[in-house]
Amino acid sequence: MQELLSKAERLLSSTPPKMDEERLGIFINSCLRHKDIFLDLARRHGSPLYALDEKRLRSKAVLFRRAFSQAIGNVDIFYAMKSNNMPDVARILVEADFGLDVSSGLELQQAITVGAQRIIFSGPGKTDAELSAALDHAERVTVLLDSFGELARLDQLAGKRKEKIQAGVRLTTNPNGLWRKFGIPLESLHEFFSQARKSSFIDLCGLQFHTSWNLTPGAHTDFLKQLGKKLCELPLDLQRCIRFIDMGGGYWPVQGEWLRAKGTPNGQLMDLLAPETIDSMARHCLESTPIEVFAQAIARTIKSEFPKDLNCRFYCEPGRWICHEAMHLLMTVVDVKAPDLVITDAGTNAVGWERFEHDYFPIINLTQPGIKENPCHVLGSLCTPHDVWGFSYHGSAIRPDDLLLIPTQGAYTYSLRQNFIKPLPRIAYLPAEVVLEWAVE
Numbered sequence: 001m002q003e004l005l006s007k008a009e010r011l012l013s014s015t016p017p018k019m020d021e022e023r024l025g026i027f028i029n030s031c032l033r034h035k036d037i038f039l040d041l042a043r044r045h046g047s048p049l050y051a052l053d054e055k056r057l058r059s060k061a062v063l064f065r066r067a068f069s070q071a072i073g074n075v076d077i078f079y080a081m082k083s084n085n086m087p088d089v090a091r092i093l094v095e096a097d098f099g100l101d102v103s104s105g106l107e108l109q110q111a112i113t114v115g116a117q118r119i120i121f122s123g124p125g126k127t128d129a130e131l132s133a134a135l136d137h138a139e140r141v142t143v144l145l146d147s148f149g150e151l152a153r154l155d156q157l158a159g160k161r162k163e164k165i166q167a168g169v170r171l172t173t174n175p176n177g178l179w180r181k182f183g184i185p186l187e188s189l190h191e192f193f194s195q196a197r198k199s200s201f202i203d204l205c206g207l208q209f210h211t212s213w214n215l216t217p218g219a220h221t222d223f224l225k226q227l228g229k230k231l232c233e234l235p236l237d238l239q240r241c242i243r244f245i246d247m248g249g250g251y252w253p254v255q256g257e258w259l260r261a262k263g264t265p266n267g268q269l270m271d272l273l274a275p276e277t278i279d280s281m282a283r284h285c286l287e288s289t290p291i292e293v294f295a296q297a298i299a300r301t302i303k304s305e306f307p308k309d310l311n312c313r314f315y316c317e318p319g320r321w322i323c324h325e326a327m328h329l330l331m332t333v334v335d336v337k338a339p340d341l342v343i344t345d346a347g348t349n350a351v352g353w354e355r356f357e358h359d360y361f362p363i364i365n366l367t368q369p370g371i372k373e374n375p376c377h378v379l380g381s382l383c384t385p386h387d388v389w390g391f392s393y394h395g396s397a398i399r400p401d402d403l404l405l406i407p408t409q410g411a412y413t414y415s416l417r418q419n420f421i422k423p424l425p426r427i428a429y430l431p432a433e434v435v436l437e438w439a440v441e
């Protein structure tokens with residue numbers, strides 16, 4: 001008990017890093033500079049609206065590829081469709097020479113429809129129907145097997161059709177807790193290869209791992225070290241089977257993680273102990289690491305820890321790093337119930353989770369523009385009190401019919417949108433001249 005109390009004391013007296021207000025001001029001003037374009041977009045397409053920034057999406061693709069190509073050389077990049085499954089996002093990235101990382105038969109079908117020529121199919125619990133769909137497109141799909149059972153089922157299905165397919169195996173990065181559901185333990189790798197070799201139809205030639213929510217390259221490099229050690233122990237003939245190593249996604253966007261006080265560890269504890277004391281206007285930013293630094297750290301680890309004559313390509317599966325900055329949300333004030341309480345036409349079913357209770361993003365009034373921040377409960381129109389967009393807005397006032405912008409909502413929002421009570425926003429393309437400045441590398 002004493003130990004717990006000391007831990008709680010340490011947590012409560014810690015101060016999470018504050019948001020860089022100057023940078024935030026630059027970012028909001030850059031949104032305001034383009035207000036007429038956003039206003040025009042909403043006039044033409046209606047409100048609420050997802051505004052897709054194609055130019056930004058393409059530039060993120062270029063920057064990601066450049067960082068990893070310069071550091072590692074032989075890389076292939078597969079966009080993780082789950083992070084934003086708008087078909088146009090996948091199509092644009094395929095045009096940018098990305099492959100696609102899919103995690104279901106549904107995503108596989110979408111990837112085929114947008115013309116992806118290189119597809120990796122990962123994820124636990126693939127059904128026979130999903131494995132059969134992969135076999136239907138065996139010339140462009142690599143199945144990342146999740147278990148011995150999945151290996152046996154794919155072998156059986158492929159055998160029935162006398163169809164060969166390329167495969168890899170996913171490795172568990174943490175054998176404890178809920179992450180153990182993914183892949184096989186590293187210790188089983190040798191046995192997995194031996195089993196796969198018995199199949200005439202499965203060409204097992206790669207490994208995959210994925211770690212999530214990484215502000216620094218530590219999780220990648222830690223697992224790569226373990227993997228390097230294991231690879232050095234593998235017999236040479238098995239090492240030679242490995243033609244790719246897929247390092248997954250999990251690269252945090254350059255903006256860093258923006259949190260309300262309630263989203264920080266000490267805020268979570270305060271929320272239990274004394275919720276009324278939490279400052280709803282406070283905001284924090286956990287710095288992330290530039291993508292070049294991620295790539296260089298990974299490259300160094302590969303160089304120092306992997307067998308010297310391992311001859312394979314490296315795959316990355318970025319999701320949020322690519323799409324986070326490439327979509328924005330526009331909505332309109334429907335009801336001003338008090339100077340500090342407004343309801344918008346969009347509900348948080350547009351993002352699919354109660355994101356803004358913990359995460360911070362500025363709400364920018366484009367109709368009554370201004371950098372000044374005003375305390376105000378900006379809430380959606382769903383019949384739930386958890387339908388929260390934020391606790392302040394930037395502007396000179398707020399009135400019915402004002403158009404509000406919440407920028408950089410591209411990752412894990414559109415794909416999680418819910419058919420719940422209110423209609424979903426439409427989609428429109430943002431003209432190319434819009435440049436939001438936090439986003440510029």
Ligand SMILES: Cc1ncc(COP(=O)(O)O)c(C=O)c1O
Pocket residue numbers: 080082083101122123210212213248249250251317318319320321
């Ligand atoms: C297997 C796999 N690859 C890639 C990703 C993309 O991760 P992120 O969006 O954090 O880059 C995910 C996300 O859950 C995943 O499960």
